[in-house]
Amino acid sequence: MSDKKTLVEAVNTALDHAMADDKDVVLLGEDIGANGGVFRATQDLKSKYGLKRVMDTPLAETLIAGMTVGMAAQGLKPVAEIQFMGFIFACMEQLVTHAARMRNRTRGRLSCPMVLRAPFGGGIHAPEHHSESTEALLAHIPGLRVVIPSSPVRAYGLLRSAIDSPDPVIFLEPKRIYRVQKQTLPETGSRLPLDTCFTLREGSDVTLVTWGACVRECQEACNTLAEQGVSVELIDVATIKPLDMETILASTRKTGRCVIVHEAARSFGVGAEIAARIFEDLFFELKAPVKRVAGYDITMPYYRMEEHYIPDHKRIVIAIHDCLTEP
Amino acid sequence: MPTTLDGGGLFRVHESDIPFVCYLDANGQPTQPLPGWAEEGSLLVDYYKAMVKAREADRKAIAMQRTGVMGTYPSCLGQEAPGVVYGKQLKKEDVLVPYYRDLPGQLLRGVELSDIYLYWGGDERGSAGPGYGQDFPNCVPIATQAGHAVGVASAFRIRDEHRVALTTCGDGATSKGDFLEALNLAGVWQLPVVFLVVNNQWAISVPRPIQCGAPTLAQKGAGAGLPCVQVDGNDVIALHEVIGSAIERARQGKGSVVIEAITYRLGDHTTADDATRYRDSEEVRKAWSEEPVKRLQTYLHNRGLWSPEQEQAYLEQVKLEIQQAVEIYQKTPLPQVDDLFDYHYKDLPAGLRRQKEEMQGGLGHE
Structure with missing residues (x-):
């Protein structure tokens, strides 16, 4: 079907529709114009909307973040692309000290309705510094929203909502699954909520919580476990911050067990926050300790060894079995 | 000259020919024929009054800190002139993207003095008042505001608005990448933004000569293809000519300018600082002989445009206004x-x- 789209095509479609709907939506970033972005997320948008709305910036990430704050404070809805999440660190000062707190610092007089998009995560044999997953660093910052889609449909709906959002949104695109799945997008303009987890599969034995590219490995694990008679409830967090703990807690209350899977380093990760919240609220209702399957606390390996770092189907299945056999 | 590989002509330091603009010397004497508006005089009186008010408001802020009524405060003593000039030259619809020593300009932009005190009194609501319009709040992380200014100017350009962004920073900020990245964008996109570097010679304890090896800070614009100028930052006439032209030029779509206003931080970096630890008192004594308020006062007296009686009456009025602002600040309930x-x-x-x-x-x- 020609109208089915990959995740990166869904991003492109969402940007296209948002720009068509609202002239205040503008794009900026490195190589996003004639080149259409190194992953083609902005393909054809410059020719369609012109160079005033699709801006190739100089090669300066700090500048991109800073000028995005300036544009947003003037009421535009800028969507900036950071070419890889590995280069987002130059933006951190602007995100922490300005984007995240402009509304608070001015008590609503100025705000930052901006989106910062970045491809993230490993698994595509990219050069050094191109494969990190540091969503926890961003999720720690009050005032930001952190959103991670895991399918073309969710990429479209979440990005439309992110662009609508009056708050700054970090939109992290799992590049490992940019092109692995095609879906028919929902009706033009449909949005998905920015404060709600998605329950992708209902189950009764254990709750499996994940986001981004790991959703794929978790789905495979669910299939394997179903064949073994284990019923897994799979939750795609999608909106890392603010975190919808209600959905995760309700599911864990039902199953009594929870396994969290993420690609980022384990310690101080988003999984640690979710686990802490489960222990705070459900300690006496748990049938087993919460388990985490995550990247190790080492630097993301360069690509010859990256597949041994990223949680795979086997590690997830083992963790769930461990969780089920806990006394 | 032929170049050789053994040094000589192969490598060259860029020879700066940055103009320096000055109309009134340290004694308030014209150094060249004055522009017509200055001969007329009424705007000069306005500038003078604005500087006096800013200095009194600044003095009160320090006094409040010393008596525990307000927190750490960065004085603008000695560098009132650039602020009063851009404050009068910007239009209301323009956007000021300040650093944190901009009290003189903010007052003229319409910010309530009580809000300025409230801000330095530890309350974010001091950046919320309607007097700010669309201006940015004070920016403490050095030079990060430069990126905002080019973003604001980009928004003007995208919307075809004839508005101007003006951003200020100190001499130390010109060492930061944020500043240079913003200049670079302003140059390549010809943005309606004015960069005003208020070079007060000291970045806390680091003096200008060890901040940067270039003979001027203005010339940092040259690497971005921008026109650059130095101006006597204690001379409102020179500042008016330079800042006014830069704003007008930007408004006409002719792009950005880098202005380095040479002035002096007569006070400590903030009330938490003690500049006697690192600064020679002789240098400060000399700087007092060049400061902007006395300089303009001398000129106005010589021209018969301002009298001691007017000074006395104006000071009384200003002190009353400041006292009212202090009362509003102090009566503001906790958030x-x-x-x-x-x-x-x-x-x-x-x-x-x-x-x-x-x-x-x-x-x-x-």
Whole structure:
């Protein structure tokens, strides 16, 4: 079907529709114009909307973040692309000290309705510094929203909502699954909520919580476990911050067990926050300790060894079995 | 000259020919024929009054810090002139993107003095008042405001608005990448933004000569293809000519300018600093002989445009206004817990609402 789209095509479609709907939506970033972005997320948008709305910036990430704050404070809805999440660190000062707190610092007089998009995560044999997953660093910052889609449909709906959002949104695109799945997008303009987890599969034995590219490995694990008679409830967090703990807690209350899977380093990760919240609220209702399957606390390996770092189907299945056999 | 590989002509330091603009010398004497508006005089009196008011407001801020009424405050003593000039030359619809020593300009932009005191008194609501219009709040992380200014100017360009962004920074800020990245963009996109470097010679304890090896800070614009100029930052006539032209040029779509205003920080970096630890008193004594208020006062007296009687009456009026601002500041009640939580997002997320209730409970506000 020609109208089915990959995740990166869904991003492109969402940007296209948002720009068509609202002239205040503008794009900026490195190589996003004639080149259409190194992953083609902005393909054809410059020719369609012109160079005033699709801006190739100089090669300066700090500048991109800073000028995005300036544009947003003037009421535009800028969507900036950071070419890889590995280069987002130059933006951190602007995100922490300005984007995240402009509304608070001015008590609503100025705000930052901006989106910062970045491809993230490993698994595509990219050069050094191109494969990190540091969503926890961003999720720690009050005032930001952190959103991670895991399918073309969710990429479209979440990005439309992110662009609508009056708050700054970090939109992290799992590049490992940019092109692995095609879906028919929902009706033009449909949005998905920015404060709600998605329950992708209902189950009764254990709750499996994940986001981004790991959703794929978790789905495979669910299939394997179903064949073994284990019923897994799979939750795609999608909106890392603010975190919808209600959905995760309700599911864990039902199953009594929870396994969290993420690609980022384990310690101080988003999984640690979710686990802490489960222990705070459900300690006496748990049938087993919460388990985490995550990247190790080492630097993301360069690509010859990256597949041994990223949680795979086997590690997830083992963790769930461990969780089920806990006394 | 032929180049050789053994040094000589192969490598060259860029020879700066940055113009330096000055009309009034340190004694208030014209160094060249004055522009017509200055001969007429009324605007000069306005500039003078604005500087006097800023200096008195600044003096009160320091006094409040010293008596425990206000927190750490960065004085603008000695560098009032650039602020009063851009404050008068910008239009209301323009946008000021300041650093944190901009009290003189902010007052002229319409910011309430009580809001300035409230801000330095530790309350974010001091950056919220309607007097700010669309101007940015004070920017403490050095040079990060430069990126905002080019973003604001980009918004003007995208919308075909004939508005101008003006951003200020100190001499130390020109060492930061943020500043240079912003200049670079302003040059390549010909943005309607004015960069005003208020070179007061000191970045806390680091003096200008060890901040940068280039003979001027203005010339940093040259690498971005921008026109650059130095101006006597204690001379409102020169500042008016330079800043006014730069704003007008930007408004006409002719792009950006880098202005280095040479002035002097007569006070400490902030009230938490003690400049006698690192600064020679002789240097400060000399700087007092060049400061902007006395310089203009001498000129106005010589021209018969301002009298001691007018000075006395004006000072009394200003002190009254300042006292009223102090009272408004001091009578401002503490923020509510709602204030702390409700502006992080347009709509308060559920998890944050529970934390707000927790803090309210802790304060007995349940």
